[in-house]
Amino acid sequence: MERILTRWLDIPDLRKLNVYLDNGGYKALRKALFEMKPEDIINEVKNSNLRGRGGAAFPTGAKWSFIPKDSKKPVYVCVNGDESEPGTFANRYQFENDPHGIIEGIVIACRAVGSHNAYVYLRGEFTVQQRSMDAALAEARAAGYVGKNIMGSGYDVDIWTHKGAGAYICGEESALLESLEGKRGYPRNRPPFPAIVGAFGCPTVVNNIETLSNVPHILNRGADWYKAIGPEKSPGTKLVCLSGHVNKPGLYELPMGTPLREIIYDIGGGILGGKTLKGVIPGGSSFPVLNKEETERAIFDFDSMRAIGSAMGSGVVIVMDEDTCMIDMLLATAHFYHHESCGQCTPCREGTGWIEKIMTEMEAGQGKIEQLELLNNISDNMVGNTICVLADSIAMPVKSYVTKFRGEFEEHIRLGRCPFKNKNGSAQQAA
């Protein structure tokens, strides 16, 4: 398959402007500025069926079309590079290796929605990535691809990078906006939606890095070309973050709709040490876990994953072998969401901590069988009852683990210890 988003693997130094230009760089931007009207750009992206890569899979063109056409306020484009879902590591490579691809996508998006200012929000730990992005921005600015009168078109777009302070929740678009404004990263109530009241009270588009990287390619090669890759309603390639107990973990660009078993066994080279598969966390730690049977029939695209009760999320595949303690996995997940809950909404603030407490007891073998029902009930009481989906992001996994790996919970309770650990509490090989 032709590499599109990961062209840097075939083109050394793609991050440099001259190399980027030699390989068709900023051609799509020229087209967007000189040959297309803003509504043409939006229509082309709509026709491509491009969907947001951040996890929610919302159609990008539709999102852009929500921006009021005659806004008296400035319009902002915010680019979500907070990449902090456990299991994700795609955006960081993009920042490092293809910053101009991101910049070109941003300027095109700005042109489409009538924005002259874009902010790239990077997660707190992305120091190297910010440096890479800033270097590319300086090059692009000097060469007239960013700033005033871009390519002589009379259109201005300025782009700033902004690093968060390391909170997971700031990857949620409205918390990102609050953080960008210098406030505590609390998700906002909707309505109003960011398209009407976003950054600094103005209409705002928030797009994921990977989403925008697709845009120059769509403009260069057309919506029909794009739609032909993968399933028509969920087309394109996807950066897949493969990790866990596989022989060849890493970042892979794959067509949407690649079967999970192909990703694990063919691309990933199978389970580490020749062991058997136990399950997969698809999408990211916030989505329901899959057991072996589900994994082997799962097709990795937005709609197919939804159909089997999980999600493609941001393209994560965390593979777990037969010796993985699923209780420990869920404890680690619960710890993460407890730690990262912003604490704004009652059910999430209190529920995440409660779940972690129960899971700590479970993993230590101190749990009780009634607590399985309690875990389910706490989760039910969290789902859908909060401002953002962080509560769902732990509640849905909890329900999936309790349902699909109930036997492991029961074994912990029966033995009074973790069957995957020896008496000292360190990992042991299963008998």
Next chain:
Amino acid sequence: MPKLTIDGKEVEADASLNLINAAEQVGVEIPHYCYHPGLSIPGNCRMCLVEVEKAPKLQIACNTRVAEGMVVHTNSAKAKTAQKAVLEFLLINHPIDCPVCDQAGECKLQDYYMDYDQEPSRFPLPEKNRKGKAIDIGAGVMLDQERCILCARCTRFFDEVTKTSELAIFERGDHNRIDIYPGQPVNNNYAGNIVDICPVGALTEKEFRFRMRVWYLHRTASVCGGCERGCSIDIHHHRGRIYRFKPRFNPDVNSYWMCDEGRHSFPGLQNETRLTSPLVQAKDQLVVEPWGEAVRRAASIIADYKRTFGGNSIAVVVDATSTNEEAFALKQFMKTTIGSERIAMLSWSPPGTSGDDELLLRANKNPNTRGLAALGIAGDGLDGLAAAVASGELKMLITFRADLVRALGEQEFVRRFGALDYMLVLSTDANETCQMANQVWPIAAYPEIDGSFTNFKGRVQRIKEAFPPPGNAIAGVEAIARLGKALDGVERPRSADAVFAAMASAEPAFKGMALATLGEHGADLAAS
């Protein structure tokens, strides 16, 4: 206006209203913690989740505007489950220390637990999160972080109303805590409001806590007498003592708030200096005498002066802390009974007191300057009185609530009024002016009487008797009526309602008004 259905009841509500407000209109209570009508809507407590037909999930009533055809259920199975769930979540890390918590009895956690939950705890007690307790955050406010439900009403109040932002939420998740910034205590004149709006026992008032269980307190609607704003308040009292002032919502005067200066003004109304008996000067000392004796004595002296020197030998100085009814009764008394034109207002604020601020507080510390002015009682009349004393025309002075000696300073008082023959002082407290008096009559402070004040914008508001005055003190209107009757034998109205009615027919500024119909928000003076 959109028509919608809430729990089967049809509501027609203004499109700007949310579901909590709309439900109120048909007597449906939607429980809520973080929502406060005077603040922005954060939607964080999740207590007001309701089922809205056709919505994919439960909606928070606070952030849902009414819409045509909306069908809302606040007590469906789904909504009830969510209410119980939120209460359970709120309580798992709450210390449940109601027996030693000052909020008990007016705590929304207690109330809603009884109304919407009543389930046993599923959370092990020893595992509760521990946070800071009994933290003095300044401005007389104590913080208990464990009782806090993080509704952020207090932080929003300081962000949005006072714009001082002394409080913030620190940490994250269930470690979240309200706190001040290190070394920067709360420092504004409206801090008491965060105690009022705190729905739980996290914020309590240093001066009030542990002094009285709230269920023993009676509430009487009144007006703060601290300045000419006249914030609507409730007086919380028990057995003749005031324990606290709380602001009462009045969109036309003070919204939901009041300042700390006014809030903490009540101790001045129940000092040990309160007068409890009429006094008369005898051999340079004030000695107690019964009311009958006191009234006869004053009446016979007034009659003497009137007969010998004419009505204008007698004057009255009425303080701007007097009610409209008191001022009107005095005005009538002077005009008809004494035949004197000499009536002056004393409207003064002690030097060094606070000035106007951008919210509520006013530099004029008198609650009724405007009311007296509306009755034609001049604020610059004191000079005329002093001149009349100097010329020998003015012999006798009646002061009503007016602490002339303190207002003018003793030297100035003696210079201007030292030549008076006789002074009758009607006062709540034994003050410096009483020391100069021939007779002192004890009258009620404003929490002890019915009546009205007119604020600086011309808003006439009712005050009501919370409890009777101490000892043998009587209402000012009653004292004037007794004196008048002793002079001319005419029975005068003694109730505030009746005096107000007479005032409304005699005074253009109060035309068409009645005390009973002022309502809880008061009414504007008739256009002049």
